[in-house]
Amino acid sequence: MTETPVLTFYNTLTRQKERFTPIDPANVRMYVCGPTVYDYAHIGNARPAIVFDVLFRLLRHVYGADHVTYVRNITDVDDKINARALRDYSDEIDAGRMSLNAAIRQVTEKTLAQYLEDTAALGCLEPTVQPRATEHIEGMIAMIRTLIDGGHAYVAAGSEGREVLFDVASMPAYGGLSKRNLDEQQAGARIAVEAHKKNPADFVLWKESDPDEPGWDGKFPSPEGEVNIHGRPGWHIECSVMSEHHLGPVFDIHGGGLDLIFPHHENEIAQSCCAHGNDRMANVWMHNGFLQVEGRKMSKSEGNFFTIHELMATENFGGRKWPGEVLRLAMLMTHYREPIDFSVRRLEEAEAILNKWSKRPEMKESTTLNSDVVAALVNDLDTYAAIQKVTSKADLDLLGVDLSGFNKWSQAVISALVDRIGDEAAIHRKVNQRLAFIRDKNWAEADRIRDELLSEGIQLKDGKDSETGERITTWEVRR
Secondary structure (H helix, E strand, O other): OOOOOOOEEEEOOOOEEEEOOOOOOOOEEEEEOOOEOOOOOEHHHHHHHHHHHHHHHHHHHHHOHHHEEEEEOEEOOOHHHHHHHHHHHHHHHHOOOOOHHHHHHHHHHHHHHHHHHHHHHOOOOOOOEOOEHHHHHHHHHHHHHHHHHOOOEEEEEEOOEEEEEEOHHHOOOOOOOOOOOHHHHHHOOOOOOOOOOOOOOOEEEEEEOOOOOOOEEEEEOOOOOOEEEEEEEOHHHHHHHHHHHHHOOOEEEEEEEHHHHHHHHHHHHHHHHHHHOOOOOEEEEEEEOOEEEOOEEOOOOOOOOOEHHHHHHOOOEOOEOOOHHHHHHHHHOOOOOOOEEEOHHHHHHHHHHHHHHHOOOHHHHOOOOOHHHHHHHHEOOOHHHHHHOOOOHHHHHHHOOOHHHHHHHHHHHHHHHHHHHOOHHHHHHHHHHHHHHHHOOOHHHHHHHHHHHHHOOEEEEEEEOOOOOOEEEEEEEOO
């Protein structure tokens, strides 16, 4: 019987690498914060999707495909989404022919479908469950009521209507994930505490909607008796409810981007622990590092904001389209906890590796998994080290790299190029013409042919024959 590998992961909660021991090896449970489906996902959203897909694959390899539950939520409760649903379907909602949830589903159907298409093109397996926030509104109301009953939340009226707020002072361990001391937060506050809040760090669990805004009816206990607040849930409560519903009050791994540690994940812990009376929500917290584009923070104002779909379907980044396999490998070439500079050069490096692997027969045929690849991945998901050890198709499968898909894409690019130029023989004739011009020292004509081919997407590479010393020229498609 094969011995189970020892997995070690860096735990944000303890700030150290720890041996991973699942609560139940027959059902290893992982939750990862997914997309808000208001618009198409950007390349920063691709990183956690890819990172935790590799972790999902690793856990399935170690514990068995039927013994891992991976939940990645879909946030479809958002003020912009709600407003669009009301704008497009208000008549149907007012007439009782359509619920708010149904209207939201109509609004988000296209962006969610695109996200799922994008992540599939990036080589990501579908999670076991992908719950929508709108499917768990009743659970959110129930958890909020439990928090109020336990003295961890309260109803208050603010300048924008009534709210249910979480009382952070009711949880002595608040700040344990982010290592932010509550007293220090209060002392360092630069703005006055809103009058209806007990503490500046208290956060929204439920917020009242204006009369012209969509929402759901939530009934909550208060000192004046039970009140009905027509509103919508806060962001943090969604994940606490969805993770508990599908994985239980305490589960093995919670993942997401580094930017979610505070306040989102900190507040998730506060809600879940106080609602269930536990000292933790998940045993291991894993966070991927930040992403920047060409050395700068990605933003629309900087002009370096790119969606996943845009990178694969247009020539807006680097003057060409990029296949999902290249995007995925480029992400995995940096350790998941480190920051990553997403650049054209990095993508070209990833493509060069894929081209090199494509020339090795064992990459297409061998089903033998290299133990060095597994050893790298069980060591805090070291994908960079794993890439250096890849020797077989099985290794690529564990990393989620579809070499056959990349080869099909490459062949399609070459075929399209040949269709434009004529055939490969025509390319070779031009290469030989250039070599003849070089022999005659007609540099102008030689450069003309080189530039002409480059404009068609063909990159020439000059070298010397190792035996004869004569100049030789090879070509490749500049995709």
